[in-house]
Amino acid sequence: MTETVDGATEGVSSLTEVGEHVTKDDKTNEGNHAPEKDEANMYRYIKDDLFTSEIYKVEIQNLPKYIGFNDLKKFLNKHSLNPHKIKLMGKQSFAFVTFKNQEERDKAMKAVHGMQWKGRVLSVRLAKPKADPILKKRKQEESAAEGGQPACKKPAGGQDEEEEDEEPLSIQIANAVTPLWNVPYEEQLRRKEQEVEGVLQRLAREIGNNNKAMLPWLFIQKEKCNKMCCPLEAIRPSPVQTEYRNKCEFVIGMGADGEDKTVGFRLGKYKGGSCAVVSPGDTIHVPAQAKRVVQDFQQYIRTTPYSVYSPETYDGHWRQLTVRTSRTNQIMAIVFFNPQKLPEEEIETLKGSLKQYFTVGAGKDSGVTSLYFLRIGQRTSPNTEDLPCELVAGDEWIHEELLGLKFRISAHSFFQTNTLAAEVLYSAVGEWAQLDQDSTVLDVCCGTGTIGISLAKRVKKVIGVELCQAAVEDAKVNAEANGLTNVEFHCGKAEDIFPTLLNAVVSTNLTAIVDPPRAGLHSKVILAIRRAENLKRLVYVACNAKAAMNNFTDLCRAPSNRVRGAPFRPVKAMAVDLFPQTMHCEAILLFERVDYSSQSADAAEQQTADG
Known part of the structure; x- marks a missing residue:
């Protein structure tokens, strides 16, 4: 579970x-x-x-x-x-x-x-565990029914639940997965920019609390930038606002319309007591190719004797379908299946049936070029990157083009989900990194190498670090496919590898670009960055700027026995919209190492102006 x-x-x-x-x-x-x-x-x-x-x-x-x-x-x-x-x-x-x-x-x-x-x-x-949400909700409803009381309170808006449920499923699922679908795009951008503005205002407070030496500089910044720690440039929109997701993860369960073996999105979360699934047919962020694969796969599993996996009873088999698409018209489908206690011969027969269906059967027209089968057990961690994918049919990879470059993508590899908006994001990163032919770039959490490879022709060397082995292999192939010889990639945890790499780099013109997962960088990476005095500039790409606040603060906090090396300070920031119709966006922050003589000059200039 x-x-x-x-x-x-x-x-x-x-x-x-x-x-x-x-x-x-x-x-x-x-x-x-x-x-x-x-x-x-x-x-x-x-x-x-x-x-x-x-x-x-x-x-x-x-x-x-x-x-x-x-x-x-x-x-x-x-x-x-x-x-x-x-x-x-x-x-x-x-x-x-x-x-x-x-x-x-x-x-x-x-x-x-x-x-x-x-x-x-x-x-x-x-500690005592929490009760299963589904069973807890059901028990509450049964107790309420026995006592003649309604199971749920009336929503704050005054509309009761029966009225809410009367909304078409297409509206309900749109509200669940693309909550801004009915908000004009300009208003979506304004809200996202406002979110990042709030993060920068909070960061200004955190810097003030953790580095008193920066207060004179911070005072100037807050005066000029509406209480923010640095200027916020205008948000850059996504070139496309619909059908933009090149990777979609669909759950398999009982449909909200009563249809069994439905492939799509959940209306709510399990912790809220809901397992109902709705088809993605009416969602606006899923491309048509992916919807076709979902429809064909759903038809297939409904012909099989295997039930869907139940998070309530832990029985059943079909769990998830992941679909990856590309602008090169390649499609990868990954089927997540819980084998329970099925004999190996039966599973092999099932894989053969899947292959037949998508290569010469009714699912052939869906266009799947890579078909994978992934066994997911009861004790499988939420992170499935370490699970082996079995290639059932087609090519091992799909390929994508970005900024005129070619990239190979494996089943587990990270690649930005909005390709056109990723081009906007990486172009901005390149602008802000201020690179030249003497520069060395450290690309941390590099995935398939997209950022580093897109910058490689402008610099002396690119060094990438990535946890996923398949992504590292893809990155190496991608560098070779694009004719690059000044790029190297290392596999492992950034907190384990990064300090050693920094010690080995002798370049005086060193720039780090970090694009970590939602939780941010490990504190050991931040400490290594602080100690590397030859690292003067850092571009931080955050998919959740609020979650990265600790990283931002540690980059800027005053030196101590634990945090060695001169601090950084934010120079500018910008939001880039990679996720239209939702409240999510990417934030880019440019940090530069503090030059205390320059900082003193800033303060003196301000005192002169005030005097």
Whole structure:
């Protein structure tokens, strides 16, 4: 199970431990509704061979006042602990923390229990898991029905749920996956620009709190830039606002219209008690080629005896379909299948049937050129990048063209989901990086090498770092296919590789370009960047600028025993819209290493103006 509550799953190691941590309130009304049976059902998802970090959940008590999520995460990381998920309970001075396995959980319990932090002695105990959202919601509805009460409160807008449900499914799914579909595009851009403006205003406050030496410069910036830490350039729109997604992930489940084995998008999240799926036929961000593959695949699975996988009962087989398309008219389809206890011979027969259907059968016209089969088990982590993909039919890769260059894309490789808007994004990165023939570029979280390769002809050398092995292989092939010899790529965690690479680079004209996942860069990477005094400029591409706030702050904070090297400061920022019809966008921030003599000159200039 990949997700239950609060976007993650958290818990203890067995139902026996659950019973030890059930509160008295959980055992009230004993004898009325077989509470022991209800309790077992509520926590069924932590049994059997299911993936859930609910099994490895602890409660940390007596936390210091006024700490935030990131404070606790940094505290745990400092002591070599790697939490999977953290839920801070605010003013109640405790937090729930989950881990990926028992070893890490037990290590954390041993290390943290009795430890002092900001004058508080911490205590740790095993924590009770949260109830399965679907079963919990169903139980609430049954209790409400027995008591003659409505199961849900009336929405704040005054419209009751029955009226809400009367909206056509096409409207409901549009609201769920493209919430800005009925907002004029200019207004969408204004809202996104406003979001980034808010991030820069918050960053100004964070810099002021963490680096007093920057206050004179910061005062000037805030005066000139509407309380922001740097100028915000006008947002750059996406060249196309519909059918732009070149990668779509579709779940498989019971349709909201009652049709079984439906391929599409969920109307709501599992934690909200909903598993209903709606076809993507009416969504405006999915290209027609992908919709055709979905339709044909749906027809195929409805002819098979295999049921859809149920996140409630953990039975069933069909789980997900991922479709990747390209401007070169190639299509990759990846089928996610839970084999349960099917014999290997039966699975091989199924793969042969899939191949026949998409190569010479009714699905041939969908145009699939690469067909993959991925086995996903109960204990499979939400991150499926490490799972082997079995090529069933067609080519191993698809290819894309971007900025006049050619790129090979594997099943697991990262590639920006809006190709035309990615060209806008990478062009802006190239403009801001201020490169010349003596420059060395460090491309961190480089994926298939798109950014570094697009800049390679303008610089002396490009060094890329990427975690996904398949993406690194693609990047190497892509560099060769585009006739580049000054590019090298390294596979591994950025926090492990980056410090060594920085020490090996002797260039005095060194620029880093980072395009990390949503959570941002590991703190070790930021510390390595700060220590590399020859690294004077950094372009940060953030798909979630709010989530990257810690990275931004650490780049700018005052030097200390932990954070060595002169700080950076933001020079300018810009939003680029890669995700029309949604509130998401990419933000680019240009950071430059602080020159204290220049900073003093800025302050003197301001004092002269004020005097």
